[in-house]
Amino acid sequence: MSTKILALDTATENCSVALLVDEKVYVRSEVAPRDHTKKVLPMVDEVLKEAGLTLTDLDALAFGRGPGSFTGVRIGIGIAQGLAFGADLPMIGISTLEAMAQGVYRQHGESQVACAIDARMSEVYWGRFSRQEDGTWAQTDAECVTPPQTAADNSQADESTWFTAGTGWDAYSEQLEGIKFATEKSKVLFPDAEDIVQLAKFELAKGNTVDAEDASPVYLRDTVAWKKLPGRE
Template sequence: MSAKILALDTATENCSVALLVDDKVYVRSEVAPRDHTKKVLPMVDEVLKEAGVALAELDALAYGRGPGSFTGVRIGIGIAQGLAFGADLPMIGVSTLEAMAQGSYRKHGAEHVACAIDARMSEVYWGRFARQEDGTWSPVDAECVVPPSVLAENSTADEQLWRTAGTGWAAYQNDLEGIQFKTEEGDVLFPDAEDIVYLAQFELAKGNTVEAEAASPTYLRDTVAWKKLPGRE
């Protein structure tokens, strides 16, 4: 695949931007929980200048659609929409949970990843993903927001070893110790635009884009979590 895509994400404590130009990726990333609005646009300018391209030359603009911080997700989508409107670019929303799965593969070659972001209110944003031969990811559990104790109680054992990703594992370590499937500790805590831009390539190739005004977040708070767990569909 050869495309020019800009991606940005502010859904968690991490603020990141990545630019894909003809298979080369230019990245900026910084954990800055309260400075997303100050950091993200300068990062965009830096990667565009480094690559020597203008915003209007791109094929699409990708963004982390959530789940994550309510404010952070809104900031990211709002800034991405503004950029897309100005340059008349289509937009691609990418799951922050799936992006962490891709980050775990990029760093460690993990092909089965269990993602849990601390959602506060004694809950986690949850999703498990298995990597496919073409480089895409297939969801094993539907994304949901769920109390970790309920997640553990309703989990089932399988043959896979799942690499953990996200802040939820440390935040609710005691509750998640009851998980029935096998896990190994991972070090990917946040989604990163570098992985969002990688995943966005597949969506662009499939034509899965939206106009800027139709870009929407994924909050999951209105999801009935226990109905989404294995065996509860």
């Protein structure tokens, strides 16, 4: 049976779209932190035209559900929902952290990945993932938002080398120096739809889809404490 999944992600500075048609993947990706709304739909049109398909030919629409930039995650899910509604497609939300782990496997062939996205406010979106024999990923450290120093302090030593992924490693290099396991730097800084679509294939096979109206983001940071201006307490 043919599998056709469209994936898009705008959760970080990277804007990306990928279309999986059986084993062939059509991709578009560009680091464009302020132009997601301008670039993502043309990218969708391009990959569909390249494959000779329309939205109604697809089996599902996958999206980066976060964590990431609040605005970026909202843009991605909003556009994905609009496309899914129009074509009556089920949706699949994929962790941006897990997508980066998949990216490390795609680029380096490594199966143990420590992910840290710069979450601003002196925190990182953190998670560690181990690739399983069936191609899925298990969480060694559950996804969370945490100060990088806390991630280092709470890390557990083991004999493995973990490849790093994400902008958090460079943004908080000093705080993460105390990590208790060996690390090696990868090329992966951002999630990419090319990896999201591969993870979505497993979820679709399991029937793990939602209706468009039920698709939801994962911010990890549920509340943001803003300092009040003087006189406005």
